[in-house]
Amino acid sequence: MTDLSVHHVGVTVADLDRAVQFYDETLGLSVLDRFSVSGENFATAVGVAGATGRFAHLDGGDVRVELVEYDPEGEAVGDLMVDRPGATHLGLTVEDVDAFYEGLPSEVETLSEPQTTESGSRILFVRDPEGNLVELLEATS
CATH class of the missing domain: 3.10.180.10 (2,3-Dihydroxybiphenyl 1,2-Dioxygenase, domain 1)
Incomplete structure (x- = not known):
């Protein structure tokens, strides 16, 4: 292989x-x-x-x-949420999630304000103009 x-x-x-x-x-x-x-x-x-x-x-x-x-363009998939089987998202690391969040243009949709998970990672999900999910992540390791 x-x-x-x-x-x-x-x-x-x-x-x-x-x-x-x-x-x-x-x-x-x-x-x-x-x-x-x-x-x-x-x-x-x-x-x-x-x-x-x-x-x-x-x-x-x-x-x-x-x-x-x-x-030709295919039919759009339904409401994009991370908990749906087959769902995808792009994960990008940033140095400071809070600073990134504060600098976002007002028209960018977020799922919430930045959150700290049990693993210690600081995360933020945004939607691109097509509705695709992008995770911004301040990783602990």
Whole structure:
């Protein structure tokens, strides 16, 4: 078996430009690359007839964050909450969750104010413009 390592974490969005603006300006993840992919092999690989994708790769440190906008666009998933089987979220570390929270633009939706968990981690969940969950984490280790 070959050795595996994480290359990227993907987030599907309806409006790539709006998502890139949020992840860059609000979360500070700089754009590494933008590109489009289409063709029969791509459509077959993603299992969507006639699919094309517009992509942005963002600098997430050791792992890229991949934002992708598909055409044709599929049906949006329901209310995104962390307790639903199959739910996903992106976890990003920050030095000071409280300072990050205080600096958020007023239009950014949060699930609560920063909280300290039983493990000692300080966390904050926000929603990107698409409603996807992003956890900001001040880890204890």
